[in-house]
Amino acid sequence: MATKSSILSQLENPVISIADQYIAFKSCCKGDVAILDNDKTVQWTGYLQPTPLSRLYKVIIKYTLNKLPVCIVTEPDLKVLASGEAIPHTYQNNTSIKGTQLCLYLPKVKKLNKVSEWQPTMFVADTFIPWASAWLFYFECWLSTENWHGGGVEHDGSLEVLE
Template sequence: MRIPERQAGVGRQAFALRALLPAANIVLRADSLTATFELQPTSASRRYRVRLNYRHGTAPDVAVLHPALALRDGATSLPHTYPGDRLCLHLPGQWRPTMLLADTIVPWTSEWLLYYEIWLVTGTWHGGGHGTPTAT
């Protein structure tokens, strides 16, 4: 008999985020949370202010607040984003509500930012995913 995985509640998500990112601003509501925090993918990288919105049981939504994400010369759009420049961090089904945001979405966001910085210089998206052109 398989025991079903239990979804991580927003309180548990907030607790894990606070443990990982003590300086984060976390607003907790009954069934959702918003966390604003800074990430720096590498010591040579810029610091990014990021907002993570999460409603219990749904896929999280992540956007970079500052600095604004820029297009490289000749590009018409940012790679691996959804409308409104929300970050595409995983394929459908890769993230589940049983997973902690601190263990998945936060490191995936940092990784996305690293690939974004590489894309700005080289024009090639090295982050994988689906339907991503190799150069713009």
């Protein structure tokens, strides 16, 4: 049985529905948005350009209820741009989407005992689009300097993330 405090917390901070996530993407983001998996998933595909001098990056952001959102750059191939160097702040891509999965925020990580910086009470469009754009800016700086200036927790892509 749920505790009184957990019920109150859910009422104060309701999980945003896939339909509302879809509407948020449609209203503020150029690109294609689809609802998939029997209305359990929203997926945005679009292009980000961190600065006017930056290249365009094709990005897919996919969010399924009760799972963490993922952000994958599909074009250009970031590994090719990195000339074989290990790209900082990425995850091993275990999705069916081909590309590089970005590490945009600190999830709930077992060994760090921290709460996730992203919550299902947040709009994916309002968080992941600017976070991905900032990540791509720092990626371009890293390509030039070989120093990551985007902050974050250092990891090799093998963090044990709790959903």
